[in-house]
Amino acid sequence: MSLLTVEKLTKSFGGLTAVSNANMHIEKGELIGLIGPNGAGKTTFFNLLTGVYAPTSGSIKLDVNGEKKEISGLKPYHVTKIGLARTFQNIRLFKDLTVLDNIRIAMHQNVDYKLPSALFRSNKYYEEEERLKKEAEELLDIFKLTHKKHEIAKNLPYGEQRHLEIVRAMATKPVLLLLDEPAAGMNPNETVQLTETIAKIRDEFDLTILLIEHDMSLVMKICERIYVLDYGTMIASGKPEEIKNNKRVIEAYLGEDV
Amino acid sequence: MKVLNKRNILTLIIIVAIYALVQVLITTKVISSFYEITIATICINIILAVSLNLVTGFTGQFSLGHAGFMSIGAYAGALVNMSMKSTTGFLIGIILGAIVAAIVGIIIGIPTLRLKGDYLAIATLGMAEIIRVVFLNMEITNGAAGLNGIPRFTNWLWLYVFTVLTLILISNFVKSSQGRACISIREDEIAAESMGINTTRYKVMAFALGAFFAGIAGALYSSYFYFINPTMFGFQKSIDILVIVVFGGLGSMTGSVIAAVLLAVITTLLQSLSSLRMIIYALLLIVIMLFRPQGLLGTKEITDMFKFGKKYERVE
Numbered sequence: 001m002s003l004l005t006v007e008k009l010t011k012s013f014g015g016l017t018a019v020s021n022a023n024m025h026i027e028k029g030e031l032i033g034l035i036g037p038n039g040a041g042k043t044t045f046f047n048l049l050t051g052v053y054a055p056t057s058g059s060i061k062l063d064v065n066g067e068k069k070e071i072s073g074l075k076p077y078h079v080t081k082i083g084l085a086r087t088f089q090n091i092r093l094f095k096d097l098t099v100l101d102n103i104r105i106a107m108h109q110n111v112d113y114k115l116p117s118a119l120f121r122s123n124k125y126y127e128e129e130e131r132l133k134k135e136a137e138e139l140l141d142i143f144k145l146t147h148k149k150h151e152i153a154k155n156l157p158y159g160e161q162r163h164l165e166i167v168r169a170m171a172t173k174p175v176l177l178l179l180d181e182p183a184a185g186m187n188p189n190e191t192v193q194l195t196e197t198i199a200k201i202r203d204e205f206d207l208t209i210l211l212i213e214h215d216m217s218l219v220m221k222i223c224e225r226i227y228v229l230d231y232g233t234m235i236a237s238g239k240p241e242e243i244k245n246n247k248r249v250i251e252a253y254l255g256e257d258v
Numbered sequence: 259m260k261v262l263n264k265r266n267i268l269t270l271i272i273i274v275a276i277y278a279l280v281q282v283l284i285t286t287k288v289i290s291s292f293y294e295i296t297i298a299t300i301c302i303n304i305i306l307a308v309s310l311n312l313v314t315g316f317t318g319q320f321s322l323g324h325a326g327f328m329s330i331g332a333y334a335g336a337l338v339n340m341s342m343k344s345t346t347g348f349l350i351g352i353i354l355g356a357i358v359a360a361i362v363g364i365i366i367g368i369p370t371l372r373l374k375g376d377y378l379a380i381a382t383l384g385m386a387e388i389i390r391v392v393f394l395n396m397e398i399t400n401g402a403a404g405l406n407g408i409p410r411f412t413n414w415l416w417l418y419v420f421t422v423l424t425l426i427l428i429s430n431f432v433k434s435s436q437g438r439a440c441i442s443i444r445e446d447e448i449a450a451e452s453m454g455i456n457t458t459r460y461k462v463m464a465f466a467l468g469a470f471f472a473g474i475a476g477a478l479y480s481s482y483f484y485f486i487n488p489t490m491f492g493f494q495k496s497i498d499i500l501v502i503v504v505f506g507g508l509g510s511m512t513g514s515v516i517a518a519v520l521l522a523v524i525t526t527l528l529q530s531l532s533s534l535r536m537i538i539y540a541l542l543l544i545v546i547m548l549f550r551p552q553g554l555l556g557t558k559e560i561t562d563m564f565k566f567g568k569k570y571e572r573v574e
Contacts, residue, residue, distance in 0.1 A: 050452060080454035088452075094445035096557070104435070105442045109454035111435040115463070118434030119427050125434065126260040132435070172454050 002063065003028045003208050004049075004176055009058035009072075011041075011048055018044040020232045021058070026176070028063075031202055032210045033223035035243075037252055041232040042212045043089060046180055050086050051076040062176065081109055085174035087165040089181045089212075095154035099145060099164060102153055103136040106171035136171065142204070143167045143197070159190040163197060170201065177201070179211040183218050191215060195222055220244070228252065277418050284414055293526070294414070298482050300522045301417035302475045305424045307502040307514040309471035312428055314500070315508035315557075316437065317464040318444025319371060320379045324499045326386030327472035328479070329491035330362055331355030333399055335477025336408045336486060348411035352420070352477040359473030360466045362389070367465035371458065386496060393488045404487025405480070412482035420478060424471050429511060431467065440464045444509070505546060507553030512560040517553075 006024040010017065018041045026032050036042050047053045049060060051074050060072040064083055071079050094102050111132065113124045140146045143163060148156065153164060162182060169177055182198070183191045195218055202209055213219045219226060220240045228236040228243060230252040236243060243249055280297070283289045289297070310324045331352070338351035370381040393399045400406075431437045439460045442450040451457050480486045502521060506513030524542065528535040546554070 052448070052452075075456075076448075076451040077454050077456045080452060086452055088449065092446050092449035092452075094442050094449065096445060097441065101438060101441075105438050105450070105455070106453040108435050108439050108442075113435070115431075115436055118436050119430050121261050121430055123260050128435075168453065 002026060003030075004063070004210075005059075005061045005068075006049070007059050007061075009045075009048060009060065010056045011044055011053055012056050018232050019048065019055075019229075022229070022232070022234050024227055024234070024237075026208055026210060028208055029202070029206065030208055031198070031222055031224050032208075033219040033226040034210060034212045034229060035214075035216075035219060035226060036229035040229045040252075042229055043180060044232075045229065046086065046178055046212060048072070049079075049178060050084060051079040064175065077109075080172055080174075083173075083175035084178065085169035085172045085176075086178040087162075087169050087180055087182060089184060091161050091165055093153040093161060093165055093168070095152070097153060098150050099140065099153055099156070100133070100136055100149040102164060102168050103139060103171045104132055106168045107132055107136065109172065139167055139171055159186055159193065162186065162190075162194065166197065166201070170205065175208065177207050177209045179209065179213075181212050181214060183213060183215045191218060194218070198222060273422055277415075280418070281414060296522055296526045297414065298412065298417055298478075300519050301421045302479050302482075303499070303502060303518040303522060304421050304515050305471055305475040305478070306499045307506065307518050308424055308428055308511050309468040309475070310499050311503045311506075311508065311511060311514045312431070312440075312471075313464050313468040314503060315510070315514075316432055316444060317440040317461060319461055319465065320375060321382040321465070321468075322379045322493070322496050322500065323366075323382035323384075323386030323389075324468070324472055325491040325493075325495035326382075326389040327359040327363060327469040328476035328495070329389060329393060329486075329488070330359040330469075331473030331476025332480040332486050332491070333393060333405070333476075334358050334473070336405045336480040337398065339409055339411065339481060340405070340407070343409045345411055348409075348416075348481060351481070352474055355477040356470045356473035359476070360470035363466040363469030364462055367462040368458075371461040371465060383493065383496070386491075386493070390488045390491060393491075399488075402487065402489075404485060404490075406485050408480050408484050408486070410481055410484060412478045417478060417482075420474055424474065425511065425515070428467070428471070432511070436460065436463065441509075501543065504553055505543065507555040507557060509557035510553065510555040510559060512558070513553055513555035516555065 002025040004024065004026040006022060009019055009022045011019045022045060034042055034045065044053065048055050054073045058072065059070060061068045062071050062082060062084060069082055071082055071084070094105060111128055113128050117125045137146060137149065140149055145160065145164065145167065153161065156164060166179065166182065183194055186194060198209065199222055201207055223240060225238065226240055226243045227234055228249050235248045235252060236246045284294065306324060306328060310321065313319050313321050334355035335351035338354055339347050342350065366385050370378060370385065373381050394402055439455045442453065442455060443457050443460060447457055502517045503514055505521065506517030524539065528538055531538065
């Protein structure tokens with residue numbers, strides 16, 4: 001049974017249809033790539049999945065413990081609560097806060113104390129804060145960022161900021177992780193590291209991942225299936241080798257008569 | 259009880275010591291009744307500035323209507339206190355004023371907090387004006403003439419108790435998960451929402467808490483100065499509070515406290531210079547903003563200076 005089912009998803013901004021009749025289905029545990037030329041509507045597609053935009057029509061269903069939940073049109077925080085987390089194309093860390101705080105904020109929805117407990121520091125507050133700190137540190141440990149936990153996020157090197165954004169998304173305990181161009185602006189060395197991290201996340205956390213990427217080497221190397229978006233329409237989907245040789249994909253990227 | 263840890267007990271001792279010290283100075287007349295007014299102003303301004311800092315400094319929602327919430331507390335407190343001339347009446351007045359202010363905060367916050375930046379500033383400004391005009395036209399508040407002869411129950415003890423209470427509760431809030439949610443909204447609202455934070459809810463929460471404490475400050479104010487009228491809580495008052503917050507540092511409670519003390523002391527010292535006073539005051543603000551645009555303390559807190567453990571870890 002598929003984890004994510006997108007059917008006939010359409011989004012128009014006035015006269016411009018950014019995404020039209022897009023379909024997608026992702027099985028649990030898959031690592032899927034979404035590619036397409038600039039302006040094809042990839043990020044709009046992401047924004048529709050995560051609730052930043054409400055779709056004009058179509059449906060997005062997420063399977064949560066065997067129950068299909070319609071998530072289109074829900075607010076972003078609600079979508080995250082249901083189990084979908086994301087990173088951003090342009091890094092959007094809480095850049096003046098520490099690495100630890102970045103993670104703890106993402107854990108907010110799993111915190112089990114209310115406002116009075118916070119104001120008057122009940123025992124529950126202390127217990128929960130302790131648990132939070134421990135869990136955040138464990139997570140940072142896995143991604144080798146523990147020694148930087150008190151560092152201000154904006155002072156981290158670029159590659160680590162990208163990593164931290166992924167760790168932060170992981171802290172919300174998602175079932176489906178969306179990565180928006182995780183390798184953008186990275187040097188080849190950092191890209192290799194990132195590739196390892198993504199593979200590690202999938203294996204160790206038993207996660208399903210959908211990523212948008214321009215770096216073809218990364219997509220072809222780790223993605224099991226690829227969707228191709230062009231002018232808002234899904235023009236192809238399949239295994240990396242199939243996509244490589246697909247005539248319409250080549251046309252979309254390089255123009256006709258090639 | 260995990261509240262009773264070493265650090266909190268030490269803080270409690272310091273709090274009581276400061277109270278006793280000032281009380282002794284007042285009783286022995288070292289602090290004259292003239293300077294007592296300065297102390298009252300400082301305490302009330304601290305409550306106002308710290309509560310506005312929660313909204314503007316920590317949550318990042320620019321509000322120009324804080325005096326509106328203060329006036330609600332002032333009127334509610336005065337009205338209760340005038341019909342119940344006792345300490346109980348005084349305390350009921352404070353709590354009622356704070357609760358009414360918080361409720362108004364929620365009612366106003368839900369529609370206006372969708373706005374951002376300057377739009378929100380204008381909306382909150384308008385809201386404070388509406389509150390002022392309502393008080394100006396109501397029978398029970400005696401219109402433009404205001405309320406006279408409010409019994410004075412506010413003294414050093416109550417000023418201090420409520421100032422400390424405000425500081426502790428807001429500091430606790432800021433260091434909780436709810437508080438971190440508010441700070442994340444200031445840092446990046448879109449990212450915060452994507453991390454599962456219901457941004458509207460936390461903006462309204464911060465706004466209501468800020469209004470609650472502003473209500474307390476208002477009730478203390480009316481009970482100290484015997485007399486209130488709507489013009490006291492106009493645009494100018496909101497700006498005065500905002501100046502303290504910006505001066506001390508947006509996002510620093512310690513900064514707000516220091517700024518409230520400093521500005522009150524400067525005003526008192528310059529009293530003899532009469533008209534020149536406002537010019538010096540303004541120049542001082544300009545100079546500070548030129549050399550420290552982030553305010554006196556930026557986002558730092560006094561407690562940051564005592565975190566040796568943290569520094570040690572960093573060296574590791």
